[in-house]
Amino acid sequence: xxxxxxxxxxxxxxxxxxxxxxxxxxxxxxxxxxxxxxxxxxxxxxxxxxxxxxxxxxxxxxxxxxxxxxxxxxxxxxxxxxxxxxxxxxxxxxxxxxxxxxxxxxxxxxxxxxxxxxxxxxxxxxxxxxxxxxxxxxxxxxxxxxxxxxxxxxxxxxxxxxxxxxxxxxxxxxxxxxxxxxxxxxxxxxxxxxxxxxxxxxxxxxxxxxxxxxxxxxxxxxxxxxxxxxxxxxxxxxxxxxxxxxxxxxxxxxxxxxxxxxxxxxxxxxxxxxxxxxxxxxxxxxxxxxxxxxxxxxxxxxxxxxxxxxxxxxxxxxxxxxxxxxxxxxxxxxxxxxxxxxxxxxxxxxxxxxxxxxxxxxxxxxxxxxxxxxxxxxxxxxxxxxxxxxxxxxxxxxxxxxxxxxxxxxxxxxxxxxxxxxxxxxxxxxxxxxxxxxxxxxxxx
Amino acid sequence: xxxxxxxxxxxxxxxxxxxxxxxxxxxxxxxxxxxxxxxxxxxxxxxxxxxxxxxxxxxxxxxxxxxxxxxxxxxxxxxxxxxxxxxxxxxxxxxxxxxxxxxxxxxxxxxxxxxxxxxxxxxxxxxxxxxxxxxxxxxxxxxxxxxxxxxxxxxxxxxxxxxxxxxxxxxxxxxxxxxxxxxxxxxxxxxxxxxxxxxxxxxxxxxxxxxxxxxxxxxxxxxxxxxxxxxxxxxxxxxxxxxxxxxxxxxxxxxxxxxxxxxxxxxxxxxxxxxxxxxxxxxxxxxxxxxxxxxxxxxxxxxxxxxxxxxxxxxxxxxxxxxxxxxxxxxxxxxxxxxxxxxxxxxxxxxxxxxxxxxxxxxxxxxxxxxxxxxxxxxxxxxxxxxxxxxxxxxxxxxxxxxxxxxxxxxxxxxxxxxxxxxxxxxxxxxxxxxxxxxxxxxxx
Numbered sequence: 001x002x003x004x005x006x007x008x009x010x011x012x013x014x015x016x017x018x019x020x021x022x023x024x025x026x027x028x029x030x031x032x033x034x035x036x037x038x039x040x041x042x043x044x045x046x047x048x049x050x051x052x053x054x055x056x057x058x059x060x061x062x063x064x065x066x067x068x069x070x071x072x073x074x075x076x077x078x079x080x081x082x083x084x085x086x087x088x089x090x091x092x093x094x095x096x097x098x099x100x101x102x103x104x105x106x107x108x109x110x111x112x113x114x115x116x117x118x119x120x121x122x123x124x125x126x127x128x129x130x131x132x133x134x135x136x137x138x139x140x141x142x143x144x145x146x147x148x149x150x151x152x153x154x155x156x157x158x159x160x161x162x163x164x165x166x167x168x169x170x171x172x173x174x175x176x177x178x179x180x181x182x183x184x185x186x187x188x189x190x191x192x193x194x195x196x197x198x199x200x201x202x203x204x205x206x207x208x209x210x211x212x213x214x215x216x217x218x219x220x221x222x223x224x225x226x227x228x229x230x231x232x233x234x235x236x237x238x239x240x241x242x243x244x245x246x247x248x249x250x251x252x253x254x255x256x257x258x259x260x261x262x263x264x265x266x267x268x269x270x271x272x273x274x275x276x277x278x279x280x281x282x283x284x285x286x287x288x289x290x291x292x293x294x295x296x297x298x299x300x301x302x303x304x305x306x307x308x309x310x311x312x313x314x315x316x317x318x319x320x321x322x323x324x325x326x327x328x329x330x331x332x333x334x335x336x337x338x339x340x341x342x343x344x345x346x347x348x349x350x351x352x353x354x355x356x357x358x359x360x361x362x363x364x365x366x367x368x369x370x371x372x373x374x375x376x377x378x379x380x381x382x383x384x385x386x387x388x389x390x391x392x393x394x395x396x397x398x399x400x401x402x403x404x405x406x407x408x409x410x411x412x413x414x415x416x417x418x419x420x421x422x423x424x425x426x427x428x429x430x431x432x433x434x435x436x437x438x439x440x441x442x443x444x445x
Numbered sequence: 446x447x448x449x450x451x452x453x454x455x456x457x458x459x460x461x462x463x464x465x466x467x468x469x470x471x472x473x474x475x476x477x478x479x480x481x482x483x484x485x486x487x488x489x490x491x492x493x494x495x496x497x498x499x500x501x502x503x504x505x506x507x508x509x510x511x512x513x514x515x516x517x518x519x520x521x522x523x524x525x526x527x528x529x530x531x532x533x534x535x536x537x538x539x540x541x542x543x544x545x546x547x548x549x550x551x552x553x554x555x556x557x558x559x560x561x562x563x564x565x566x567x568x569x570x571x572x573x574x575x576x577x578x579x580x581x582x583x584x585x586x587x588x589x590x591x592x593x594x595x596x597x598x599x600x601x602x603x604x605x606x607x608x609x610x611x612x613x614x615x616x617x618x619x620x621x622x623x624x625x626x627x628x629x630x631x632x633x634x635x636x637x638x639x640x641x642x643x644x645x646x647x648x649x650x651x652x653x654x655x656x657x658x659x660x661x662x663x664x665x666x667x668x669x670x671x672x673x674x675x676x677x678x679x680x681x682x683x684x685x686x687x688x689x690x691x692x693x694x695x696x697x698x699x700x701x702x703x704x705x706x707x708x709x710x711x712x713x714x715x716x717x718x719x720x721x722x723x724x725x726x727x728x729x730x731x732x733x734x735x736x737x738x739x740x741x742x743x744x745x746x747x748x749x750x751x752x753x754x755x756x757x758x759x760x761x762x763x764x765x766x767x768x769x770x771x772x773x774x775x776x777x778x779x780x781x782x783x784x785x786x787x788x789x790x791x792x793x794x795x796x797x798x799x800x801x802x803x804x805x806x807x808x809x810x811x812x813x814x815x816x817x818x819x820x821x822x823x824x825x826x827x828x829x830x831x832x833x834x835x836x837x838x839x840x841x842x843x844x845x846x847x848x849x850x851x852x853x854x855x856x857x858x859x860x861x862x863x864x865x866x867x868x869x870x871x872x873x874x875x876x877x878x879x880x881x882x883x884x885x886x887x888x889x890x
Contacts, residue, residue: 084855084856084859087853091856094556098562101554107547111539111542115809117543124823125789138860140860226678226818228822229822229824233671251868251871257868258862258865260864261862261863262862292863293863294861294863298864336840340838344570345570349837349838350839351838352840352841354840355846356872358853358866358869359841359850361857361865362852362853362865363849363853364560364841365556365560366837366838366839367837375671376834377673377674378569378834379674379834380835381835381837385830389824390825391792391793391794391825392792392793392812392815393793393794394796394804394805394809394810395799395800396799396809400799401800401804404535404804404808404809405804407808408808410528410532411807412803414526415583416739417703418737418738419699419703419705420703420706420803420806421803422702422733422737423703423802424801424803426695426699427798
């Protein structure tokens, strides 16, 4: 049974606070093991990768190393259902088009003093994409992680994927092929993250690592952060549906379950001002669960973390949604745009009855890598900017330095940083003495 | 004596690698102490803050708590040198104008299928700015951290600053006043970070914490990350100057020392293709050091971490600079723009002989909070986007869902996520049966 909260009840604020504070992830203490694996890969490179692949995946890396050759990728394509490959191609094209709009613009201007200012965005030199093996090896995630990097213009895109017992999902290779991944390696776990961060004899290091993974992968990403950039560490997925009496309870139930089937730690929440809708949704969830292949997972998630929150007016959802800061927010109500405008914190918003979150997971075009665990209060979904960085540019002329310099000298002196002040004043003196020399100074030698 | 490297020498690549790998920071093991402080503030709130302020800063927080009242801020203003306040005001105005150009644009478009797509940027609901006490209490840093948040539109901006023995730098309060900080609290250390992240009886929590601090502050920021967003953890500052024979050795020396005076762990590097310039700079550094107030610090930095790298051609600097990925890069050479265009990794670039880095530290307008320790390979300086987050928006019509739905169903089934597929197909069936109903579904109750 999901939690039932009611804004009319006196204990509502306490119950809602408890819902917010609920821990859905058991922190696995794998940090020591991960530290040892990383140190080993840093030290022994490919030899360490070979050992771990044999130990964890029962895979022997041949003399050519972990690289999956192009022919193997192309062969995998022929083993895929053409209908699914076509769906992937549609998804890919839409994700590309959406993300192309995210390319940032450079800035370059000269102010009234003659100072040239601006910045430029450049892609990182190489990015690594972690893809889990086994049942969580999702081709859609390959697209969602790879496309923003390609659109950003990253010249080298590397994928690592464990292949337990030699098995790799051919659709994952198909997605990698579609997305234009440059190199694919059959390694996983903390060892793969270490190889991407520090490089081995056959794998050149990258500057940024993204992609989901288990506790070992997450711990490894935390550890290599600083040496490389990482994306957010994703927690269990979650959806908040805000619905009024205009909504179809069967559709709401289907969407709550689409979230719940991900993981027993996933969370599905409904907020509604209609008590009878709440009851109808709960009944529909029970009915739909009966025939669901991942019934066990979805039931565990719904019973343990699911919640139905009854509102007095639909507008109460605004404050509550902002406090929850859901990864996914579906608005199935009369005026979804009006409600959406009022909400500050959400990873992605799905408007109206005909926009199930699953559309956004696959083919909408927006990214499905989104902030979880209330981090939508301060962070964004994955995008093109995650694979670029900004360099600011400044250029003074002798005249503009003469205008700005005295203020810089005053501040340097006030902060007790005399060498800062002198690095400005030495130029002011020089340019006062010889105003016609503009940077071409022959030193005495 | 600084390191001397020469690209003509056979051991150059080893020496350069050693320079890259050099650890400049001793990792202070304060994590246990910090964890205890955070837990205590989370538990006891203001009472814990009062205890730590007494213990670490010898300050008694009165019954009104840690808040510095507006009158005290205004009184501080009258104690500041008007010339410095004027310089701060100039800096503030220029930083505002530069950052206003960073405001991101929202996107909203309808594609050929009738799907509405886009995103919107919203400021975080509240941001906290940590300001160190004592000699590292820099008013310029208050501006650099606060202005991007204000420009982003953050409605509540909170500053914390320790006041050892009750002393606060009046210029820091003046900068806070100029920048429009909403609340100022006289607390510091890990306890201040905890108060910002979790809130106390008198300090409401924020969503993002930025600003420099000592090892305790850095460890506390790492620990509360996830509960709130944080900026990068800044390492010791660094400059790379690339200069050819047109450059003035005295100016180069002044800029190297402006960096070195920050901290004994700061790093100043010169790359040049002119051996006699290299010698002249080294001599000028020695000469200028003699009269520098922070001589001891600058000498330690220059002798321990300074380096002069001799190139065969100036173009060699491009690859080397990209590997160093310096926080600050000064180009004092004949065609600085041409060289600048070729370089991928740098936090900020200062072009030409008349742009000492100190101008960027204070009054240029660009931000002086920049990526250190080679992280310019994957990250950017502080900016408006650090105080905003993006929410993606998706809306399908019955018709566009009918076009896109089958591909989503195919992908959901291929990934073994049947409930995902069903959340789409349930709507396709319904809309096939009743194509005129567009979201107004009365449920049976």
